[in-house]
Amino acid sequence: MANDVALTVKALKTYIYTNNRCNRALDGVSFEIRQGKTLCIVGESGCGKSVTAASIMQLLPTLSRIEEGEITYHGPDGPVRIDQLPRDGAKMRAIRGKEIAMIFQDPMTALNPVYSIGFQIKEMLKYHTGLGRSDRHSKAIDLLRSMGIPLPKKRVNEYPHLYSGGMRQRAMIAIGMSCNPRILIADEPTTALDVTIQAQIFELMDTLKRDHGTAIMLITHDMGVVAELADDVAVMYMGNIVEAGPVGKVLRNPVHPYTRALLDSIPVLGRGKDQEIKAIPGQTPDPYNRPKGCQFADRCAYRIGACDQMPDEMQVAPDHRVTCWRYEEFAADAAE
Amino acid sequence: MQPNDPILKLRDVQVHFPVKTGVFKRVTGHVRAVDGVDLDVRRGEVLGLVGESGCGKTTLGKAILQLVRATQGTVTYSGEDGETELTSLDDAGLFRFRKRLQIVFQDPHSSLNPAFTIFGSLEDPLRHYGVKTREERRKIVGDLLEAVNMRRESMDRYPHEFSGGQRQRIGIARALSIEPELIVCDEAVSALDVSIQAQVLQLLMALKREKNLTYVFITHDLSVTEYLCDRIAVMYLGKIVELCDAEDLYANTLHPYSEALLSAIPVADLDKKSRRIVLQGDVPSPVNPPSGCPFHPRCRYAVDRCKTEVPELRRFKSAKGEHMAACHLIDQPLAE
Numbered sequence: 001m002a003n004d005v006a007l008t009v010k011a012l013k014t015y016i017y018t019n020n021r022c023n024r025a026l027d028g029v030s031f032e033i034r035q036g037k038t039l040c041i042v043g044e045s046g047c048g049k050s051v052t053a054a055s056i057m058q059l060l061p062t063l064s065r066i067e068e069g070e071i072t073y074h075g076p077d078g079p080v081r082i083d084q085l086p087r088d089g090a091k092m093r094a095i096r097g098k099e100i101a102m103i104f105q106d107p108m109t110a111l112n113p114v115y116s117i118g119f120q121i122k123e124m125l126k127y128h129t130g131l132g133r134s135d136r137h138s139k140a141i142d143l144l145r146s147m148g149i150p151l152p153k154k155r156v157n158e159y160p161h162l163y164s165g166g167m168r169q170r171a172m173i174a175i176g177m178s179c180n181p182r183i184l185i186a187d188e189p190t191t192a193l194d195v196t197i198q199a200q201i202f203e204l205m206d207t208l209k210r211d212h213g214t215a216i217m218l219i220t221h222d223m224g225v226v227a228e229l230a231d232d233v234a235v236m237y238m239g240n241i242v243e244a245g246p247v248g249k250v251l252r253n254p255v256h257p258y259t260r261a262l263l264d265s266i267p268v269l270g271r272g273k274d275q276e277i278k279a280i281p282g283q284t285p286d287p288y289n290r291p292k293g294c295q296f297a298d299r300c301a302y303r304i305g306a307c308d309q310m311p312d313e314m315q316v317a318p319d320h321r322v323t324c325w326r327y328e329e330f331a332a333d334a335a336e
Numbered sequence: 337m338q339p340n341d342p343i344l345k346l347r348d349v350q351v352h353f354p355v356k357t358g359v360f361k362r363v364t365g366h367v368r369a370v371d372g373v374d375l376d377v378r379r380g381e382v383l384g385l386v387g388e389s390g391c392g393k394t395t396l397g398k399a400i401l402q403l404v405r406a407t408q409g410t411v412t413y414s415g416e417d418g419e420t421e422l423t424s425l426d427d428a429g430l431f432r433f434r435k436r437l438q439i440v441f442q443d444p445h446s447s448l449n450p451a452f453t454i455f456g457s458l459e460d461p462l463r464h465y466g467v468k469t470r471e472e473r474r475k476i477v478g479d480l481l482e483a484v485n486m487r488r489e490s491m492d493r494y495p496h497e498f499s500g501g502q503r504q505r506i507g508i509a510r511a512l513s514i515e516p517e518l519i520v521c522d523e524a525v526s527a528l529d530v531s532i533q534a535q536v537l538q539l540l541m542a543l544k545r546e547k548n549l550t551y552v553f554i555t556h557d558l559s560v561t562e563y564l565c566d567r568i569a570v571m572y573l574g575k576i577v578e579l580c581d582a583e584d585l586y587a588n589t590l591h592p593y594s595e596a597l598l599s600a601i602p603v604a605d606l607d608k609k610s611r612r613i614v615l616q617g618d619v620p621s622p623v624n625p626p627s628g629c630p631f632h633p634r635c636r637y638a639v640d641r642c643k644t645e646v647p648e649l650r651r652f653k654s655a656k657g658e659h660m661a662a663c664h665l666i667d668q669p670l671a672e
């Protein structure tokens with residue numbers, strides 16, 4: 001394994017149990033996050049993106065369990081099997097926040113409304129660093145300033161409700177970044193924001209990656225965001241990664257029928273009115289009543305008899321893999 | 337009544353909401369949600385309204401339909417029975433026009449009564465507009481559901497039994513039920529997954545052709561507008577800053593705000609990566625909009641004059657019909 005890998009997820013299965021029924025939310029997911037790179041996980045709602053993030057952070061809902069697979073954090077003191085740590089044990093608490101930070105779509109899930117933003121940053125610093133009281137205060141101001149929050153000396157004492165949506169999101173990133181984590185997991189951090197504010201957040205994430213070598217896992221449903229920010233991409237559908245590889249390969253030469261259909265279904269700015277967009281027929285299957293074989297089969301135009309069985313992950317190239325029985329035909333077609 | 341003739345003419349339309357503070361609810365200011373809009377909606381066109389959240393899109397859409405009343409200015413409807421100034425009519429006078437002007441909201445959940453079957457929700461407007469027998473109403477609702485690619489039997493089920501995409505189609509069916517001439521689609525596809533979004537967009541376009549509809553399409557997604565709309569109006573702080581042919585907005589951008597907005601959109605095409613222009617700060621408050629050009633505090637081209645003089649919406653030369661923009665620095669307006 002290359003030593004720039006910050007986190008490895010191998011054959012991860014996370015199931016959620018509700019009303020005595022089992023939802024195989026993640027059904028064998030594998031990927032790596034690399035230091036100084038951005039991995040984008042893309043897919044439609046319900047495909048398992050947030051459960052993937054929650055599995056890594058050990059923040060899963062109560063009635064869910066990692067059934068199989070490995071999550072390995074390659075920390076400064078050697079590899080740590082996160083999946084084997086107790087959820088709320090000291091070790092996991094030390095990793096969560098300090099080594100691996102997470103930001104959410106709704107900043108209010110991470111911000112506490114009754115404490116000032118500055119207090120919340122300083123708590124993180126107190127818990128995870130050896131900084132003294134006044135150093136923590138000035139570090140909090142520095143962090144807000146570096147996140148582009150205007151008047152940081154005043155804002156540091158303000159409560160979350162006085163911040164605008166974009167500022168809250170940046171404050172949450174400031175808290176996330178306060179301990180220089182080696183990995184940042186961002187779950188749709190800009191979905192609720194305007195594109196102009198999104199651009200500010202992306203600028204910030206690019207800086208983190210460049211200047212601090214942070215490994216970023218960015219969850220999105222927007223192929224545009226993937227094209228803009230990703231080094232690597234993993235396309236998910238109903239609990240599986242159906243295609244993964246470097247962004248250039250996956251977006252320029254997509255192999256999996258779902259990746260192709262997804263790219264064909266969105267209008268692209270600058271292509272005008274003559275572009276043809278194709279809807280994907282039907283809808284995603286009931287998660288409690290999943291098809292036995294390929295999860296995309298009901299909506300796939302290329303389905304054959306073999307698709308009633310679950311396809312294996314196949315390598316199209318050493319760094320490009322796809323989960324489809326007919327990948328060889330599609331790969332030949334994509335290469336043209 | 338020719339195609340392309342205006343179906344609606346807006347002249348200097350303002351919608352100002354009072355801001356009340358203190359125990360005595362004294363009016364201490366006004367939110368200038370829509371602040372002097374001149375606009376023609378042409379019969380048979382798809383007119384896009386875009387801009388950041390809070391810029392006044394929804395309020396303008398509602399003012400068009402008289403769902404909020406303009407505090408100043410006029411909205412004039414023209415149809416077979418000549419021109420009527422809607423803004424001077426009372427509720428009774430508006431009754432026969434409401435039927436021609438409909439709206440579809442982003443969240444059909446909030447507009448479909450969860451306690452009613454789909455038939456229960458959809459028969460209401462029909463009864464209101466004189467479809468007397470239940471038999472007849474059931475037939476019309478069934479036809480409407482089929483028109484939006486749903487089964488007739490769906491009418492006896494409840495909203496929670498449907499997916500987001502299906503509920504959106506039911507919302508469209510309801511807007512169509514009394515055969516309107518114009519539909520305001522307010523973020524009608526924004527909450528949908530992309531594969532479902534494409535289905536609904538295609539449905540909207542098919543219905544438009546079939547029924548000669550006019551759409552005012554409100555969205556923050558400029559990739560969708562470019563593909564779908566004939567013309568686009570870009571709004572900033574309650575004002576239209578640019579108005580032109582949809583493809584021209586991208587190919588021949590005139591206004592600095594439109595330029596920044598377009599550059600911030602992540603484009604799902606690795607070969608079309610453009611430099612994003614990162615606007616500083618948030619949109620200013622519409623209670624105290626900046627003097628002069630409302631965009632001047634964030635505009636990278638601003639000159640002294642921009643701080644004091646309000647730029648008028650002026651007409652410029654274009655190969656694709658009229659192109660209007662409100663900025664001091666654009667050269668060569670066409671003489672009036």
Ligand SMILES: Nc1ncnc2c1ncn2[C@@H]1O[C@H](COP(=O)(O)OP(=O)(O)O)[C@@H](O)[C@H]1O
Nearest residue numbers: 016025044045046047048049050051052061287
């Ligand atoms: N807290 C939860 N309780 C029950 N089911 C859940 C919960 N969170 C997620 N799920 C289910 O797990 C699957 C994956 O969901 P999620 O990871 O949230 O999708 P995504 O983030 O890609 O939209 C879905 O079927 C979803 O319904």
Ligand SMILES: Nc1ncnc2c1ncn2[C@@H]1O[C@H](COP(=O)(O)OP(=O)(O)O)[C@@H](O)[C@H]1O
Nearest residue numbers: 353367369388389390391392393394395396622
């Ligand atoms: N009923 C209302 N009372 C007071 N202010 C309102 C009301 N409706 C909208 N506003 C304000 O008017 C401005 C424009 O809002 P809106 O038209 O909803 O914008 P958009 O749809 O572009 O996001 C915002 O500042 C909003 O807070």
Ligand code: SF4
Nearest residue numbers: 294297300307324325
């Ligand atoms: S395995 Fe079969 S059904 Fe699944 S994507 Fe490939 S061709 Fe389509």
Ligand code: SF4
Nearest residue numbers: 629632635642663664
């Ligand atoms: S008028 Fe001035 S501030 Fe306004 S957009 Fe033009 S250059 Fe910028």
Ligand SMILES: [Mg+2]
Nearest residue numbers: 049050051187
């Ligand atoms: Mg999610």
Ligand SMILES: [Mg+2]
Nearest residue numbers: 393394395522
């Ligand atoms: Mg709105």
